[in-house]
Amino acid sequence: MPSPLWPYVTPGIPDDLFERLPGIPMSKREVRLLLISYLRLQSDSIVWDIGAGTGTIPVETGLICPQGRIIAVERDEEVANLIRRNCDRFGVENVTVVEGSAPECLDSLTEAPSRVCIEGGRHIKAILQAVWKRLLPQGRVIATAANLESLYAISESFADLQVRNVEVVQPALNRLETRGIHQTFAAINPIFILSGEKID
Numbered sequence: 001m002p003s004p005l006w007p008y009v010t011p012g013i014p015d016d017l018f019e020r021l022p023g024i025p026m027s028k029r030e031v032r033l034l035l036i037s038y039l040r041l042q043s044d045s046i047v048w049d050i051g052a053g054t055g056t057i058p059v060e061t062g063l064i065c066p067q068g069r070i071i072a073v074e075r076d077e078e079v080a081n082l083i084r085r086n087c088d089r090f091g092v093e094n095v096t097v098v099e100g101s102a103p104e105c106l107d108s109l110t111e112a113p114s115r116v117c118i119e120g121g122r123h124i125k126a127i128l129q130a131v132w133k134r135l136l137p138q139g140r141v142i143a144t145a146a147n148l149e150s151l152y153a154i155s156e157s158f159a160d161l162q163v164r165n166v167e168v169v170q171p172a173l174n175r176l177e178t179r180g181i182h183q184t185f186a187a188i189n190p191i192f193i194l195s196g197e198k199i200d
Helices: 029-039 056-064 077-089 104-108 124-134 148-161
Strands: 046-050 069-074 095-099 115-119 140-145 164-169 174-179 182-187 192-197
Touching: 029 056, 029 115, 029 140, 029 192, 046 056, 046 124, 056 069, 056 077, 056 095, 056 115, 069 077, 077 095, 095 104, 104 124, 115 124, 124 140, 124 148, 140 148, 148 192
Parallel strands: 046 069, 046 115, 069 095, 115 140
Antiparallel strands: 140 192, 164 192, 174 182
């Protein structure tokens, strides 16, 4: 599914190619690359992205999985429309945007996922439990945590759900930026990335 804005088979679309809204979070390119690598996508993967925000993950995964289906879940109508606009910008046609709050809206999703990306969420434990019931065998789940409380809640949920092959990383990423007449490295806000599998 080639895109005129990003005519490459590799992920890693520059952040400034996406339309943004003030105050709406966006997964930075370097973090996005890690999330996508932990998803271990296939061309026909069914992906749920919960808390899709700006829509960077749906766009990238939609391009990577041309025979797949991407379900972007976002509770805010204005943000959901932003996701649709970004999909249109990149010519991505296999993304469906669902407006609703997780976990309540997840029961309405008809396609069971083989991959799930959870980018935050106030009710992360309930979201993980709802996702786990629907996740296909051999499926993978990825969750991000921006603070220790979320990290603990996800870790505890992974243990309760008996998630297998768990990996936890906290990348330390810096970008070269120009400030005045100097070039300096600026840190990208660190997050924890937790991933694992459903064996059966």
